[in-house]
Amino acid sequence: MQNAGGDVDVLIVGAGPVGLFLANECARRKLRFRIVESRAGQSEHSKALAIFPRTLEVFDMAGVAAPFLEAANRVAWVALRSPQRTLARLRFAPPRTPYPFVAMVAQDVTERLLLEQLVDRGGSVEYETAFVSAAQQPDRVQVTLDRHGETSAVRAAFVVGCDGAHSAVRHGLALTFEGAEYADSFMLADIVTNQTLPGDELQICPNADGPLAIFPMNAAHRRVVAMFENAQGDAPSFELVRETLAQRAPAGLEAESLVWSSFFRIHHRCVSQMSVGRIFLAGDAAHIHSPFGGQGMNTGLQDAWNLAWKLDLALRGHAANELLTSYSVERLRVVKGVIEVTDLMTKVFGTRSNLAQTARDAMLPVVSRLPSFQRAFVARLSGLASSYRGSPIVEGAGRRYLDESLRGGEGIKSRFALLLGAGANEAAFAAATRLVMDFPDVLELRTFARRGMLLLRPDGYAAYDTSRSDDAGLRSIRRLLQRQVR
Numbered sequence: 001m002q003n004a005g006g007d008v009d010v011l012i013v014g015a016g017p018v019g020l021f022l023a024n025e026c027a028r029r030k031l032r033f034r035i036v037e038s039r040a041g042q043s044e045h046s047k048a049l050a051i052f053p054r055t056l057e058v059f060d061m062a063g064v065a066a067p068f069l070e071a072a073n074r075v076a077w078v079a080l081r082s083p084q085r086t087l088a089r090l091r092f093a094p095p096r097t098p099y100p101f102v103a104m105v106a107q108d109v110t111e112r113l114l115l116e117q118l119v120d121r122g123g124s125v126e127y128e129t130a131f132v133s134a135a136q137q138p139d140r141v142q143v144t145l146d147r148h149g150e151t152s153a154v155r156a157a158f159v160v161g162c163d164g165a166h167s168a169v170r171h172g173l174a175l176t177f178e179g180a181e182y183a184d185s186f187m188l189a190d191i192v193t194n195q196t197l198p199g200d201e202l203q204i205c206p207n208a209d210g211p212l213a214i215f216p217m218n219a220a221h222r223r224v225v226a227m228f229e230n231a232q233g234d235a236p237s238f239e240l241v242r243e244t245l246a247q248r249a250p251a252g253l254e255a256e257s258l259v260w261s262s263f264f265r266i267h268h269r270c271v272s273q274m275s276v277g278r279i280f281l282a283g284d285a286a287h288i289h290s291p292f293g294g295q296g297m298n299t300g301l302q303d304a305w306n307l308a309w310k311l312d313l314a315l316r317g318h319a320a321n322e323l324l325t326s327y328s329v330e331r332l333r334v335v336k337g338v339i340e341v342t343d344l345m346t347k348v349f350g351t352r353s354n355l356a357q358t359a360r361d362a363m364l365p366v367v368s369r370l371p372s373f374q375r376a377f378v379a380r381l382s383g384l385a386s387s388y389r390g391s392p393i394v395e396g397a398g399r400r401y402l403d404e405s406l407r408g409g410e411g412i413k414s415r416f417a418l419l420l421g422a423g424a425n426e427a428a429f430a431a432a433t434r435l436v437m438d439f440p441d442v443l444e445l446r447t448f449a450r451r452g453m454l455l456l457r458p459d460g461y462a463a464y465d466t467s468r469s470d471d472a473g474l475r476s477i478r479r480l481l482q483r484q485v486r
């Protein structure tokens with residue numbers, strides 16, 4: 001339920017993809033929320049393009065996937081190409097997911113689709129309304145907003161800053177944004193091309209002048225991103241884009257017209273904690289990374305997914321101590337991994353050393369043919385290998401779990417599920433039922449086709465997973481639940 005004015009459960013600052021997705025998750029749970037955006041409307045730029053398989057699974061569980069699947073150009077290959085030849089070609093088709101591809105959807109379309117679904121759920125964005133400051137009280141946050149020079153106050157139980165890299169919410173918390181700027185600039189251009197390159201293949205083109213990546217938005221519309229040493233002005237001309245393609249792209253690719261272009265510089269930065277008291281940060285407000293690997297928006301959307309159920313349980317009075325603090329712990333581990341991988345890719349592809357370039361160009365075609373490399377590369381970029389191992393509210397590997405019953409937006413909200421193997425005996429069923437009755441508001445019992453037991457979190461990760469269904473397992477599950485819910 002969206003509140004126009006007055007007190008709210010959640011105040012979301014910023015209507016980029018992360019804020020819009022979080023608003024959808026609040027609306028799905030019928031929380032009282034507001035989402036404010038300083039701009040007059042949504043951004044019209046195509047920025048983030050790649051939506052990876054785990055994000056699609058999350059969209060599916062959240063009930064927002066369908067229009068994305070319709071809008072997307074599906075990419076199932078990643079090729080390493082020099083102007084003259086294909087150095088390697090790798091299938092991007094992770095197993096055991098309903099989404100074995102990368103969905104290419106321009107960010108302005110992503111924002112429109114999330115906004116439309118938010119409106120369908122009764123929500124709306126308050127544009128030209130900027131977050132100014134926040135003062136934390138023991139039971140809520142007093143926020144000052146500015147609309148056309150007039151300030152207003154709102155009291156929120158929780159505030160989530162999804163307000164991008166220059167986050168005012170982060171500044172208000174006096175959190176530093178540790179990291180560094182990369183030395184090179186990037187050229188970005190959305191172009192209409194001839195159709196010499198396959199529409200379901202993403203190309204990475206290592207080059208002595210700097211790498212070039214080509215993303216197919218559809219058969220004739222491509223995004224090119226190139227590392228650039230001496231960028232002049234805000235945006236490259238069409239001539240410069242063509243010159244760059246002639247030097248670095250696979251032979252035969254012709255740019256026919258320019259849709260949008262920009263030069264930009266990049267940083268890798270991250271906060272030391274993603275929450276302070278009742279104020280949380282998500283998306284670019286908390287972490288920014290190199291565009292190599294296309295992980296930025298995906299990581300931010302996963303932040304929102306991790307946070308929404310925890311806020312919901314807290315608002316309903318079911319959160320024990322470790323639940324809300326686990327957000328920062330769990331997400332920072334994932335974020336640091338993303339920064340490491342994208343930084344490595346940036347260094348490998350962006351090196352200026354002739355020696356390193358020669359070694360890379362000799363090694364990559366060989367390494368990328370190894371099945372173990374291919375599996376690791378796809379698992380990492382797809383988001384499917386992300387886990388919450390080591391989290392204080394997880395025991396074991398903390399891997400993702402998905403089955404049909406969780407899909408479509410109704411299957412999983414803010415309740416845990418105790419999944420019991422269909423082969424479990426009567427005593428195990430009785431013991432599991434007793435456990436569920438001790439957590440009636442937050443836990444339900446389901447069966448699954450595997451052996452053993454699994455405590456499934458509301459975000460589709462296993463808090464506990466065992467191939468046995470015995471009392472020791474149930475005791476562990478009880479302990480884990482007591483740590484995070486009541």
Ligand SMILES: Cc1cc2nc3c(=O)[nH]c(=O)nc-3n(C[C@H](O)[C@H](O)[C@H](O)COP(=O)(O)OP(=O)(O)OC[C@H]3O[C@@H](n4cnc5c(N)ncnc54)[C@H](O)[C@@H]3O)c2cc1C
Pocket residue numbers: 013014015016017018019036037038039047048049050107129130131132162163164165166167168169188264282283284285291293294295296297298299300
């Ligand atoms: C050129 C480019 C290409 C990229 N390509 C990819 C890619 O392929 N894959 C990928 O995953 N990521 C990519 N990214 C990164 C991706 O665009 C960002 O990670 C993503 O936009 C982050 O979303 P967000 O919602 O966290 O922040 P943003 O999209 O920055 O949204 C923040 C919103 O908050 C609003 N706001 C700011 N201050 C206030 C305030 N005080 N009050 C109210 N509202 C406020 C802003 O106006 C903005 O609308 C790319 C980025 C760029 C620039």
